[in-house]
Amino acid sequence: MKILTNILNPIDRETVEFLDEHIIEVEKGTVISITPKTKNTAKSKLKDFSKSVITPALIDAHTHLPQFPIAGNYGYELMDWLNSYALPAEMDFENLQYAKNLSKKFFEELKKVGTATAVIYSSIHKGSTDIAFEEAEKTKLRIFMGKVMMNQNCPKELCENAIQSLSESYELQKKWHEKNEKLQYVYSPRFAVSTSPELMHEAAKLSRLNKTFLQTHINENKHEVDFVKKTYSKTYAQVYEDAKILGPKTLLAHAIHSTKEEFDILQKTKTNIIHCPDANLFLNSGQFPLKEFENREIPIGLGSDVGAGTTLDMFQIMKSMIYRQDDLIPIESPFYYATKGNARILDINSGEILEGKNAEFLKIDFKDSLKSSKEILKKLIFSQDYKRELLIL
Ligand SMILES: [Zn+2]
Incomplete structure (x- = not known):
């Protein structure tokens, strides 16, 4: 399965990365690759979550x-x-x-x-x-x-x-x-x-x-x-x-x-x-x-x-x-x-969206499109104005 989406991923206590329009490829419950979308990406073969943000579950x-x-x-x-x-x-x-x-x-x-x-x-x-x-x-x-x-x-x-x-x-x-x-x-x-x-x-x-x-x-x-x-x-x-x-x-x-x-x-x-x-x-x-x-x-x-x-x-x-x-x-x-x-x-292989990790995601839909990790975190933590869906693949 390939998912086109935006990714919010924790790095450390002070850093969270935001990856705009990336493709997460999942096989048998594991993330096998994360690549940026290119001009040649055929949308028909993808699950299109391009309006959502995906975080680790x-x-x-x-x-x-x-x-x-x-x-x-x-x-x-x-x-x-x-x-x-x-x-x-x-x-x-x-x-x-x-x-x-x-x-x-x-x-x-x-x-x-x-x-x-x-x-x-x-x-x-x-x-x-x-x-x-x-x-x-x-x-x-x-x-x-x-x-x-x-x-x-x-x-x-x-x-x-x-x-x-x-x-x-x-x-x-x-x-x-x-x-x-x-x-x-x-x-x-x-x-x-x-x-x-x-x-x-x-x-x-x-x-x-x-x-x-x-x-x-x-x-x-x-x-x-x-x-x-x-x-x-x-x-x-x-x-x-x-x-x-x-x-x-x-x-x-x-x-x-x-x-x-x-x-x-x-x-x-x-x-x-x-x-x-x-x-x-x-x-x-x-x-x-x-x-x-x-x-x-x-x-x-x-x-x-x-x-x-x-x-x-x-x-x-x-x-x-x-x-x-x-x-x-x-x-x-x-x-x-x-x-x-x-x-x-x-000691579990989860909590991050990375190659080799379990494909356990939280799909978030905001009303507006947000384009930075700080903006997204602020909304997630201080507002309740979004929809969420747990995806365990
Ligand atoms: Zn207790």
């Missing part, structure tokens, strides 16, 4: 499927918000029919907003997580997902026994991890408040042994950080380092209130940090230390964190990233993180 590196119905439930900071809204929503997810319907709706929404890859927490429930994977398998989306693991400081309906939590996670991992090239299992202990260091440690062992990612949360809210300090008499990152869960296959969401020693630990262990700015604004959690992480070259990803994030739309998350920083940041930076940056962290 978006990637969401952190979100919670069972919390989708409560996105936008406002009024609390993290701990009260979890108890009032998020955890009850996860209790509802135990019902298998409900889980099936909600999973369908969630994956439909991902497609609608142009996200081809998402890293997802389910609830603690094995059966419902299994069903969510079944629904994921029916889509063309690339889904990284795992059941939540929690065994302390949680409502009794969501409190697991550590052995059972490990065995159920392992069974799901055996069934779904790399079942096809689009599905990966992710060990998903919730956070140091509700998952014991022993359970974290065992989950990390299974994750390393089976070459999966592990995801959890760190340093999101001051009350949460104080609770962890009081419980363990050490910093949050130290709890995780001692449980041996840190490393390049670990995804830590938030990391807002990190101390110097914690930055050192995260840098030394090459742990990935997933920034979720919309959730940080919504729960009044604080400002992500973007510059410090960038200066230390600690890998950063970008996530919606629905339901604390109010939307799965990664362009809205990019806007929140810009708004959440006190200093102005380049408009290219959030676009880079939601595409190429996230792809690097997840």
Whole structure:
């Protein structure tokens, strides 16, 4: 298949290139060439998207499927918000029919907003997580997902026994991890408040042994950080380092209130940090230390964190990233993180439009014809006055 179009492609945090009237040739789901249109190009043999702009499909590196119905439930900071809204929503997810319907709706929404890859927490429930994977398998989306693991400081309906939590996670991992090239299992202990260091440690062992990612949360809210300090008499990152869960296959969401020693630990262990700015604004959690992480070259990803994030739309998350920083940041930076940056962290061959990469595109139609990367990014991030269509070829 050959597509005539205009291409918007991330290069780095400060550079996005715009290629006017190019032809993307795709074979078996892979981009095999990108060439400028010439006078001799016969339009009849092309799919004509010459009035559209094509970007890489978006990637969401952190979100919670069972919390989708409560996105936008406002009024609390993290701990009260979890108890009032998020955890009850996860209790509802135990019902298998409900889980099936909600999973369908969630994956439909991902497609609608142009996200081809998402890293997802389910609830603690094995059966419902299994069903969510079944629904994921029916889509063309690339889904990284795992059941939540929690065994302390949680409502009794969501409190697991550590052995059972490990065995159920392992069974799901055996069934779904790399079942096809689009599905990966992710060990998903919730956070140091509700998952014991022993359970974290065992989950990390299974994750390393089976070459999966592990995801959890760190340093999101001051009350949460104080609770962890009081419980363990050490910093949050130290709890995780001692449980041996840190490393390049670990995804830590938030990391807002990190101390110097914690930055050192995260840098030394090459742990990935997933920034979720919309959730940080919504729960009044604080400002992500973007510059410090960038200066230390600690890998950063970008996530919606629905339901604390109010939307799965990664362009809205990019806007929140810009708004959440006190200093102005380049408009290219959030676009880079939601595409190429996230792809690097997840080690997938996507996030860019280049020869050899997966043909996962987002086709955008604006009312006017826009001819520079900055003009296009401004419209994408700050207006909603365009149509979009996810193309997974
Ligand atoms: Zn989260």
